[in-house]
Structures are given as C-alpha cells and as structure tokens.
Amino acid sequence: MLVNEIFYSLQGEGYYTGVPAVFVRLTGCNLRCPFCDTDFDEGKEMSEEEIVAEVRRFPARHVVITGGEPTLQINKRLTFLLHKSGKFIQIETNGTHALDEGVKIDWITCSPKSMPNKLRIQRIDELKIIYQGKEQDLTPYETLGAKEFRLQPCDTQDETQNQRLLEETIHYVLDHPQWKLSLQTQKIIHVR
Numbered sequence: 049m050l051v052n053e054i055f056y057s058l059q060g061e062g063y064y065t066g067v068p069a070v071f072v073r074l075t076g077c078n079l080r081c082p083f084c085d086t087d088f089d090e091g092k093e094m095s096e097e098e099i100v101a102e103v104r105r106f107p108a109r110h111v112v113i114t115g116g117e118p119t120l121q122i123n124k125r126l127t128f129l130l131h132k133s134g135k136f137i138q139i140e141t142n143g144t145h146a147l148d149e150g151v152k153i154d155w156i157t158c159s160p161k162s163m164p165n166k167l168r169i170q171r172i173d174e175l176k177i178i179y180q181g182k183e184q185d186l187t188p189y190e191t192l193g194a195k196e197f198r199l200q201p202c203d204t205q206d207e208t209q210n211q212r213l214l215e216e217t218i219h220y221v222l223d224h225p226q227w228k229l230s231l232q233t234q235k236i237i238h239v240r
C-alpha cells in the first residue's frame with residue numbers, strides 16, 4: 049500500500065473531536081477539489097503488517113485512516129490486522145468510492161464533495177459537510193441516513209471570509225438543529 053504518513057495526534061474534527069488517534073494517511077485521491085489543503089500525491093510502499101506495526105508504536109486504540117481518499121487502497125487484510133490488535137477504525141472518505149468486500153470499518157465519516165447521487169460508500173455514520181456559504185443547498189444531504197450531521201465552515205485562508213462563514217454556519221445550525229457545528233480544532237490548538 050502507498051502511505052503518505054503515519055502520525056499520532058488528537059482527532060480535531062467531528063464526532064470524535066479530542067480523541068487521541070493514530071492517523072494513517074494513504075496516498076492518492078480520485079478528486080481534485082479546489083479548496084483541498086492536503087498533500088496526497090507522495091507516498092512510500094508499506095505492507096499491511098508494516099502499517100500495523102507502526103500504528104502499534106502508539107498507545108491509542110483509535111485509528112483514523114484518511115487520505116487522499118482511503119477507500120482507493122484500504123483492504124480486508126489491513127482492517128483485519130488492526131482489529132486483531134484491538135484497534136477501533138475510523139475512516140474519512142469523500143464517499144465516491146465503495147469499500148471492497150469484507151473491509152470492516154467501525155466509524156465512517158463521509159465528507160462529500162459532490163451531490164448525494166454520486167455517493168458509493170455503503171454506509172455513513174457521520175456526514176460532515178464543508179460549508180461554503182448561503183448559496184450551498186444542504187437539503188439533498190439531509191435525507192441521507194447518517195447518525196450524525198456535522199457542518200464545518202470552509203477554511204478559505206482569509207480571516208474575514210472565515211469569520212463570515214463561521215457566523216453563517218452557526219446560524220444555519222441554529223435554524224436546522226439536525227446539524228451540529230464542527231470546527232477544525234487542530235488549527236485552533238495548533239496540533240496536527
């Protein structure tokens with residue numbers, strides 16, 4: 049498998065915010081979003097056993113497999129070995145690619161970058177939408193059968209715009225309580 053990096057930090061976003069977690073960032077993505085701030089092209093070849101050995105160096109039970117787009121590479125052997133080591137597996141996916149048969153994931157966070165009819169992921173536990181402003185229609189997502197609905201203001205790299213988007217996100221959540229506010233707390237507390 050091609051791995052961009054493995055590191056230990058706190059989960060910064062969504063339902064598991066604040067949970068110590070080992071992050072496995074897999075190389076490659078099938079989308080090219082204009083606001084993407086992730087370097088996902090680089091990677092080194094690692095076997096499933098090598099990935100699990102690296103993950104086991106850290107004390108946390110929680111493992112976040114992300115990318116890029118993790119479903120492009122994640123396989124049955126990796127999730128089997130992680131579960132055998134007692135790990136809890138969360139993935140962060142754009143949802144446009146299905147998991148391979150037999151891949152077992154404990155928590156699927158889907159952050160769609162396209163309309164719901166493009167989603168191919170088998171299940172969504174947590175839906176996380178990056179909010180880009182009032183013109184964005186969220187109603188098509190509201191009927192997706194997720195356990196959690198999170199709205200996260202887009203980081204535009206511009207302080208004034210970010211403040212406006214944060215306020216709009218708060219207003220939207222207050223008016224539509226199916227949603228909860230998600231913040232990129234890793235950027236607030238300056239951890240990875």
Ligand code: SF4
Pocket residue numbers: 077078079080081083084085086088115116117142161
């Ligand atoms: S799906 Fe995620 S990783 Fe892929 S290009 Fe879009 S923002 Fe970047």
